[in-house]
Amino acid sequence: MTHDPHGTLSPATLAVTAGRPPRTQGGPVNAPIVLSSTYVNQGVSAPGELLYTRMDTETWHPFEEALAALEGAPHGVVFGSGMAAVIAAIGHVPEQGVVVAPRHAYQVSLGYLDDLAAKRGVEVRRVDIADTDQVVAALDGAHVLLAESPTNPMLEVADLPAILAAARERGVRSVVDNTFATPLGQRPLDLGADVVVHSVTKYLAGHSDVVLGAAVTRDDELAAGLRAYRTLHGAIPGPMEVWLALRGLRTLHLRVERANANAAELARRLADHRAVAQVRHPSLPGDPGHERAAQLMNGYGAVLGLRPHGGAAAADAVVAAVRLWLPATSLGGVESMLERRRRFATESPTVPEDLLRLSVGVEDVEDLWADLARALDSL
Numbered sequence: 001m002t003h004d005p006h007g008t009l010s011p012a013t014l015a016v017t018a019g020r021p022p023r024t025q026g027g028p029v030n031a032p033i034v035l036s037s038t039y040v041n042q043g044v045s046a047p048g049e050l051l052y053t054r055m056d057t058e059t060w061h062p063f064e065e066a067l068a069a070l071e072g073a074p075h076g077v078v079f080g081s082g083m084a085a086v087i088a089a090i091g092h093v094p095e096q097g098v099v100v101a102p103r104h105a106y107q108v109s110l111g112y113l114d115d116l117a118a119k120r121g122v123e124v125r126r127v128d129i130a131d132t133d134q135v136v137a138a139l140d141g142a143h144v145l146l147a148e149s150p151t152n153p154m155l156e157v158a159d160l161p162a163i164l165a166a167a168r169e170r171g172v173r174s175v176v177d178n179t180f181a182t183p184l185g186q187r188p189l190d191l192g193a194d195v196v197v198h199s200v201t202k203y204l205a206g207h208s209d210v211v212l213g214a215a216v217t218r219d220d221e222l223a224a225g226l227r228a229y230r231t232l233h234g235a236i237p238g239p240m241e242v243w244l245a246l247r248g249l250r251t252l253h254l255r256v257e258r259a260n261a262n263a264a265e266l267a268r269r270l271a272d273h274r275a276v277a278q279v280r281h282p283s284l285p286g287d288p289g290h291e292r293a294a295q296l297m298n299g300y301g302a303v304l305g306l307r308p309h310g311g312a313a314a315a316d317a318v319v320a321a322v323r324l325w326l327p328a329t330s331l332g333g334v335e336s337m338l339e340r341r342r343r344f345a346t347e348s349p350t351v352p353e354d355l356l357r358l359s360v361g362v363e364d365v366e367d368l369w370a371d372l373a374r375a376l377d378s379l
């Protein structure tokens with residue numbers, strides 16, 4: 001059942017309407033949660049018939065359908081976490097295979113690649129994803145390109161159309177982690193990606209109350225492979241989590257719009273604050289990613305990089321001084337959060353020691369600014 005067969009609805013409308021049950025007199029407006037580990041099923045079951053919940057369950061479908069509609073694809077596959085989706089999408093890389101990945105990216109995705117290198121002899125070519133020539137040169141002989149744009153936590157912006165076209169020409173499977181931009185900010189499948197993955201935990205669910213992942217593709221065979229991986233590895237989500245994620249997705253456009261506006265305003269003010277050494281946000285005209293993001297993205301996202309004067313100790317002091325912002329890892333929730341990334345020994349060593357990652361939420365921007373400015377003034 002295609003919700004938007006002619007692709008005419010705007011993303012905001014799809015976020016609200018995709019994945020609803022059929023209109024029937026007395027029927028529910030929202031898909032129900034079905035709590036059942038197995039289905040009545042006898043004899044040889046036909047394709048598509050429900051059999052056992054690790055394989056498939058109707059509670060996943062409305063969310064899968066809605067996310068696929070937003071990314072402009074026929075297939076959405078939900079996973080138990082963003083990491084499960086990332087690993088399902090790149091897990092086919094053979095022994096001694098080659099993966100091209102950003103030097104700055106979600107640290108656990110990079111950790112998984114290190115694991116592949118140690119245990120399966122996979123060669124991991126770490127590149128500056130914003131340096132198109134470097135990425136293209138690294139693609140020769142590769143099996144997978146894993147891209148993030150903007151990157152976590154450095155906010156580098158890739159020329160996705162160029163690097164995805166180069167991957168396609170060389171027969172390299174491209175996987176884009178679209179967690180930061182969301183399908184409202186960019187649709188990597190339109191730009192040439194084979195698979196899009198999400199940590200649904202972040203903006204899509206949006207309320208910091210579920211851990212969930214998803215992969216989206218236009219390729220029937222890749223979709224079948226992702227589903228088979230999920231069944232074989234048991235990388236499945238619970239029905240409650242998927243239901244909550246769909247509930248969150250209904251307001252994605254409103255949350256993203258407000259969070260992006262808040263982030264751009266805070267970036268502008270932070271750039272003028274005397275305690276601030278550097279602000280990274282693609283909305284700033286001087287930011288290295290600005291021109292590319294203006295051209296390729298719809299909005300600049302709601303994650304900021306902030307380096308105060310005074311090094312890591314000053315950054316830690318800001319985290320300790322805020323009262324409204326939450327000192328916590330993660331991002332993409334309605335509530336604003338911040339952390340110093342290098343507090344984790346596993347974060348890339350080229351991420352500055354004093355870099356704070358700010359996930360800007362949907363609170364009133366004046367309250368967010370007052371709290372942040374007070375913490376910075378106290379340095």
Ligand SMILES: *Cc1c(COP(=O)(O)O)cnc(C)c1O
Nearest residue numbers: 081082083106152179199201212
């Ligand atoms: C959080 C995150 C992940 C991992 O997702 P989980 O849901 O925590 O497993 C992957 N990629 C990016 C960019 C993330 O921010």
